[in-house]
Amino acid sequence: MDNEIYLDGNATSAVLPAALRAAVYAMEARYGNPSSTHGTGLQARAMLDAARARAARLLGTGSGRIMFNSGATEGIQTAVLSALCAVRARRAAGKAAGSLLVYGATEHKAVPESLAHWNALLGTGLELVALPVGADGRHDLQALRRLAPEAAFVCTMAANNETGVISDLAGIAAALEGSPALWMVDCVQALGKLPLDLADTRIDYAPFSGHKLYAPKGIGMLYVRAGAPFTPLMKGGGQEAGERSGTENMAGIAALDAVLAALEEGGTFRSHAELHGFRDRLAQALRQALPGIAFNAPFDKTLPTTLNFSVPGLSSKELLDLFDAAALRVSAGSACSAAKAQPSYVLDAMGLPEWRSSSAVRLSFGPLIDEATVAKACARIARCGDALRLSGLLGDGAAARPDGLLQLTADGRHTWLVLDAASGTCAVIDPQPALADRIGTLLGAHGFRLAARLSTHDGGAWPVSGDTLHLGSRSLRRVALDTGGVCYLLALEGDTPRHALTGSADPAGLAGLVPPDILLCPATEAQAALCTTLRPCAAAADMHLDSTAVAALLRNSPGALLVDVRELHEHAAALPSTRAQAVNIPLSRLAGELPRWLAQAEPVPLVFFCRSGNRSARAASCLRSVGYAQAYHMHGGIALSDLR
Structure with missing residues (x-):
């Protein structure tokens, strides 16, 4: 995407042009098997040996070994297997080996998962202990000193992938003085960002991953200190001096070597001073756009390429959707955990308040970033701030008052707001x-007066003596249910009710109490994501359209409507080419639009879209379920379409 600004470098990176050329050259001209003894194989072997020698020079491995593998996860598995096999052998020989597997509480999940896996598989019966960190994200060295005498294996990282916090490796080494523990340091985020001289440390194992620094996915390295115990993860043809069998990924190795050459020769990547300057500019842009922003790690202890922040009142998802609408690619912590929508265990371990760990966003970039990209990113961040103000989410500068029914959802439960713009009541x-x-x-930004705070559970806090509450041109009528709960019928004055705010009531128990075609607005997502009726229709399989099918439908149906169901702030932040083709009816306001669409004498095709297709699928499914047969959605959303 031409307008995309990629700021998720800690998750992965683009491939350096020189690395791409090197990979193609390896496949075209150095395609031999480096284990073959003929001329073509020897050419491949020479390229392999040169790459290994460069890596050794750059990382200062001394007499230690570098082996190429598929990436950091394989390197971590190999290091853990090697360490635990050594511990088991020591114990079998009656030697002191330690009883604890100590890992930093903020480690990438690949580390504790691997420790638990091999500990169980090998039957070593060691105790896993999370080493605490302080509020600055650095390891608690006093705690490590207490654990060190009984530690069998210690796993820490050079720099954290979520916060960018740089570990005090010298302090850790001092704390381990005299301990029998083997030591692994995850160096994935350190390559190209921190000076490394591994032979001058007591580090036994150090995994690296190429795709974090402009090499392709599927290539990595593992450093093993001279004399450190080693057990191959894979046995077979004896490649990599018998330490990692399987024919070498020569295209990946050639690409990684090109990146290492760029590091060694200089001139390709930005200096630390430049990167610090870029981070400071991005941080200032964020401060100006997002009042109250909290940065979750101290800048003086973090990589200059990582910013982790939270904004009061805004969830991670809302911020990610907002930035994504502006074609700014950021993430909510580790990419490996992004789909789980959980608070950050890294920030939890640092003792930060729950609102910060549950709403954190990570902005990260690589050392290839340039001035033009930073300037453009700062402008997009400002655009996002303006969009939040327009929608009222920052409490100032809001546009016209919203009117009608608004749905908010948290933890699977719905809250419904009835807004009357003309009277300013809610x-x-x-x-x-x-x-x-x-x-x-929201209410403060738009100048609404809260007229009632109502419950469907017991009908409490009803502010008037009768059964009808008037909100300007709207009215809410209270209806007692046999279950003891209450539902509220919403109507425009002089009109029949169009919505029933039903709480957790079973729809079957509402028959006879509410009009048969009224839209039911429940209390939980388990009941319905949006609305339903007493006579719902099944959602049809043909509502899912790819971008080609959407284009064809719009061509063949001139009256069709393309509907952006992203929230107002996302639509406002979106680039003009996206907004020009669609009307914006946020998913949170869709319930209020349904009566108008359902009342059409000749329903027109409605094609919903959003960022990923999740919200648009809910919108189309809702309309199908209430009998609107010409509701569709763009499968995969903007991310997989030509709509920009």
């Missing part, structure tokens, strides 16, 4: 504590 149904700040900011 009622909140089933408010959740987790949404209190959001609702307060």
Whole structure:
């Protein structure tokens, strides 16, 4: 995507042009098997040996060994297997070996998962202990000194992938003085960003991953200190001096060597001073765009290529969706955990407040970044701040008041707001504590007066003596249910009710109490993601369209409507080419639009889209379920389409 600004370098990187050329050259001209003894094989062997020698020089391995592998996870597995096999052998020989497997509490999950896996598989019965960190993200060295005498294996990292915090490796080494423990240091984020002279340390194992620094995915290295115990993870043809069998990935090795050559020769990557300057500019842009922003690690102890931050009142998902709409690619911590939507265990380990660990965003870049990219990124960040103000999420500068029904969801539960723009009054149904700040900011930004805070559970806090609450041109009528709960019928004055805010009531128990075609607005996602009716229709399989099918539908149906269901702030942050082709009806306001669409004499095709296709699928499914047969969505969202 031409307009994309990629700021997720700690997850992966683009491939350096020189690395791409080197990989192609290896496949075209040096395709021999480096284990073959003929001329073509010897040419490949020479390239392999040169790459290994360069890596050894650059990393200062001395008499230690460098082996090429598939990446950091394989390197970690190999190091863990080697260490645990050595511990088992020592214990079998009656030697002191330690009883603890100590790992930093902020390690990448590949480390504790690997430790637990091989500990169980080998039957070593060692105790896994998470080494705590301080509020600055650095390891607690006093705790390590206490653990060191009984430590069998210690795993730390050179720099953290989520926060960029740089470990005090010299302090860790001092704390391990006299300990029998073997030591692995995850150097994935250190390559090209920190000076490394491995032979001058007591580090036994150090894994590296090429794709974090402009090499392709699937290539990495493992350093093993001279004399450190070693057990191959894979046995077979004896490649890599018998330490890692399997024909070498020569294209990947050639590409990685090109990156290492760029590091060794200089001139390709930005200096540390330049990277610090770029980070400071990005941080200032974030401060100006996002009032109240909290940076989650001290700048003086972190890599200059990583910023981890949280914004009060905004979740990680909301911020990621906002930045993604502006074609700024950032992430919420580790890419490996991004789909799990959990608070950051790294920030939790640092003792930061829950709101910061659950709403953290990571902005990271590689040392190839340039001035033009930073300037463009700062402008996009400012655009995102303006979009938040326009939507009222920052509490100032809001656009026109929202009007009608608004849905907010947290932890699988819905809160519904009835907003009457003309009178500036609002009622909140089933408010959740987790949404209190959001609702307060929204109402304050638009000048709404909270007329009622209502519950469907017991009907408490009803502010008037009768059964009808008037909110300007709207009314809410209270209906008692046989279960003891309450539902609220929403209507424009003089009109029949169009929505029933039903809480957790079973729809079957509402028959006869609400109009048969009314839209039911439940309390939980388990009941319905949006709305349903007493006579729902099944969602059809043909509602999923790829971008080609969407283009064909729009050509063949001139009246069709393309609907962006991203929230107002996302739509406002989106680049103009995306916004020009669609109307914006956020998913949170879709329930209020349904009556208008359902009342059409001749329904037009509606094609919903969003960033990834998840929200648009919910929108189309909702319309199909209430009988609107011409509802579709763009499968895969903008991310997989030609719509920009």
